[in-house]
Amino acid sequence: MTFLRRQLPVLVTFVTGILFAAQYYVPHPLSEQMLTSVSKWLQIIGGFALVLGVTSLFHIHAVKIRRKEPGWGYSFVLYAGMVGTIVIGLWHGGKETTDGVTTAFGWIYSFMMVPLQGTMFAILAFFIASAAYRSFRARSREAAVLLIAAVIVMLGRVPLGEHLIPVSGDITQWILNVLNASVRRAILIGISLGAVALSLKIIFGVERAYLGGGKE
Amino acid sequence: MSLAERMLSIDRRIIFLMIGLCTLIPLLYPVGLAIKVSPEVKSVYDYIESLPAGSVFLLSLDFDPASKPELYPQAVALMRHAFKKNLRVIGMTLWLPGTGMANEVVSRIAREEGKVAGKDYVFLGWSPGGGSVIINMGQDLYKAFPTDYNNQPTRDLAVLNGVQSLRDVNYVVSLAAGTTGIETWYVFGKDKYKFELGGGCTGVIAPGLYPLLRSGQINGLIGGLRGAAEYEVLIGKKGKAVAGMDAQSATHFAIILLVILCNVFYFSIRTSGKTAGQH
């Protein structure tokens, strides 16, 4: 039983990891067939993973409503929105349009979900302005360099900036294509080396935090 | 409290009002300054221009409603261009919350350009898995999407004639709002299946994609609302992106002014603090 709980998952990770890392270098039809099948399986398993995230949300707000904790009315609004969307969505077979005509599910998507999500992120514009005013200070030489680069890019990426200071557009292009690209490249190489190292640690069983779930 | 200190601790709602007005007024009273086209946007345009009629163009709308203002105009401009060139258009998305929006934009633009579903274009919809979907499409498109978004079997569609996998697609453009986007399309797609790849993205992730642009891993990059405006200028059909550029200019100048003022007040406090210390 200990083997099933402890060693088997690590063995599964090892075998699948080595198999699919090696698959990249093996163009044999059987290898390609294996890749096709398993990538299809991952699509299906990915759908199950979504269930995990949703269930915890259900649980948190159900507890709030049951215990009538402060703000439980808002949890009720959340549930009403969720259940209403699910019922209407399933009624229309998950389709936003049928023969070019918008369904009630499509109406909820276009006139509730899109404006709600859009506005939630749009208000960040105000907060970035407020944060820039309060904290974007040239306290050191490095901060001053950051500030100057930011101002040049903000000028160079809008028509008014290019109109008033034509060279700002060219400097912005140089900053983005050379200076920024070099830094991002270095960061990308560094992160990728770390990701490969972590993947190898996972495959060889050194890193097991991803397993979680249940007592051993 | 000195003037500088009072100004630095001003109610942030005044700043909110300033930004709101800087956005609203240019939208209501636009000026229409000229927009210079950048080489990275022109690269995407030139590549689509070079494709002969009947070529297969895959547009992956990998964004959700939060990024609609930046990427929706890009999708509209790209699709108008593709339909004008009589390319066969495949639409899809790797982002679940964006499915409805992706379906709407593909169907609407196709209808406006007089294109027929199944013959000139298809919308495949969404499938979970990100990289796995791309690998699956690269192996066998019909296994990844046996039916399109309207439950029509994909094998029967005229628009997909001769397309077995991503190797048969002439150009893929991913409009991305984050991870599971352009990088995913390259790593799990172009690296093995060798199609040409272009990108459109939000302003937040654009700087991080320049290494891929410089190395030729993507052949062009349309960055943010400004990129969408440049593309609208190139296709000669100005839309929401161009209309938003004046407001963009005004808000940028507002932020620059705020940053300058912040530093003026900060240095004023620092200098008066030093002077007081000396006395």
Added chain:
Amino acid sequence: MPFEVIFGAWVATGLTLFILTFLYEDNPLFKIAEHLYVGVSVGYAIVKTYDTVVIRLIYEPMVKQGDWSLLVPLVIGSLMLARYVPKAAWMSRIAFAFVVGVGSGLAIPRVISSYILKQIEDTVRPLVSLATDGSTTFTYSLLDPASNLNAIVLLIGVVSVLFYFFFSVEHTGPGKVVARTGILFLMIAFGAAFGYTVMARMSLLIGRLSDLIDYSHPEYGRATWWLLAVTIATLIAFRARRRGTEPPQ
């Protein structure tokens, strides 16, 4: 214009204004809109997942086309859900092990090829170019990212930033010069990132306000104007009620 579109415009405008009230202060209107956003988003995700995964990827291929090999991912996916049954939770480890193992295996060679080899290849470009007559030439146009001068700048940038993050070696002497160069490049890149982030956030606001302007027109019943008045009146009422219930000072 169809009634459902006008009604939808009113609902969208109302919800947009409710969220915007947060800029004034946290209030019940914002909280209602916030919770509704979470509820509707999750409901949408559940419906689409059911339609795509359960019906289109599992039921139709298995039952209608007889592809019973899909029982394997069905079992693995179900094992994942065993996480919620305390006695059987250990079985979910096998499912996670499979997913993580395949994911890691797929990622390693692709990441090495795409992000490491290809990026290094483009960094170590020739420092001089060959002219058409066979002689070497040095191009120094800063506006051309592919020029030789920019190739040198790029190389310096990549090496100095990589060195800056290499903490196993002390940054003293020549190392300090390289690290400080790296910091300079980093600050410029972060400044560019901030500039682009400002551009992105302002674009999002421009998009929402464009919609509010559209919905203020007569064909939508001037939704924006009416709902703006209602929202402001509601906020004033909330404020007055809060002042009324506050203890006297």
